[in-house]
Amino acid sequence: MIPPHGGKLVDRVLSGKERENALLKAKELFKIKINLELIRDIENIAKGVFSPLEGFLCKEDFNSVLNHMRLSNDLPWTIPIVFDVPMEIANKLKEGQEIALVNSKEEPVAILHLEEKYTYDKEEYARKVFQTTDVKHPGVAKIKAMNDVLLGGKIDLIKQTPSPFERYNLSPLETRVLFKEKGWKTIVGFQTRNTPHIGHEYVQKTALTFTDGIFVNPVIGKKKKGDFKDEVILKAYEELIKNYYLKERAVMSILQTEMRYAGPREAIFHAIVRKNFGCTHFIIGRDHAGVGNFYPPYAAQDIFSEFPDLGIVPLFFKSFFYCKKCNSVENEKTCPHPPSEHINFSGTKIRELIIKGETPPPELMRPEVAKIIMSYENPFVE
């Protein structure tokens, strides 16, 4: 089985006596209230989704990630996982101190072992991770709104916050056992934040033709206005898998983290996360994790040549389309006919149809999938 990133699956979920002690201790500790996005990333660290990270980045790693797209030990890592607090709070904290991180109900969720507090340059952060400082980019806007001090240090998870989609919430340990149980040696991961159209299905099935199983892994969490709602994405994939995939060849579970829209850097991050889940291969299509026109369409594929030590094999796809002459689904490597013969599986086009109340036609989307989407009064994030 493929090793996790860095060689070891991180496990910082407290249980039994250790957890009871931590709960008692947390009562006495300095408390910082955190939101659900941060709670999800703490869970991702604790359960090994973000292996080898054991906590929030300290300054040396943070700078190394910005400048070299690697941790300070040379391991590939492209997206900073950080915890920001206002200066007034940071001033009350000492390095070496333990801090209780609590949820909106004041319940302790995790303990942070504060190793380092440090300031950072927001412009540089944005420019290096997103290749722009334009606040129209959602990632840049988010950095602009961040607090001024970052807290680095390991975390221990005390309380798991149930997901609204708990049935689909598998940890890397669970997916690894599942893949072993299924007898899969090669597993291809598919990242999605969309309902599936025929083009997605072709990409997945083409990759599946050469591997033992497909791991459909939708990103669940904060998205932008106009994206499909999480529930709609999951229900749509349930229909697709139930009707068009072999049960023994496809598994779906969720990744609870927010989209960063960091294009190429996020493609590497997404690949690392899927490696931790046990995938040996990972699909990268056109404009992976992009937003607007901020990244060239295939930049998220080109970047992989800088990471010969990633440990997971990227599978690069051009977009599929329907060709009227071929009378089948093709891509630019397989079809000799001019674009005038092609019907693109455009997400935008499908979205427009749905908004107008028209069911997307079967050439674009499986009827079962379309039916589920149309059953929602508003399938989009408001």
Add this chain to the structure above:
Amino acid sequence: MEEKEFKEVLIPTTLYKKIEEKIKGTEFSSVSSYVTKILREVLSKEDEKKEVFSKEDEEKVKERLKALGYID
């Protein structure tokens, strides 16, 4: 890439020349970038094949996977 820190490594001149010849017209801009890539590739192969969970973990996990309907 900017701000990168580097250390020197010595390799035989004959090998250096061979690499220089090999990377002409490729994505590699220097012998150093080629050598870096090859070393990273080789080193990353070393920690494969380790089992990451125990038999005990495995049995516990299987119960949950059954309950969720992932396995029969």
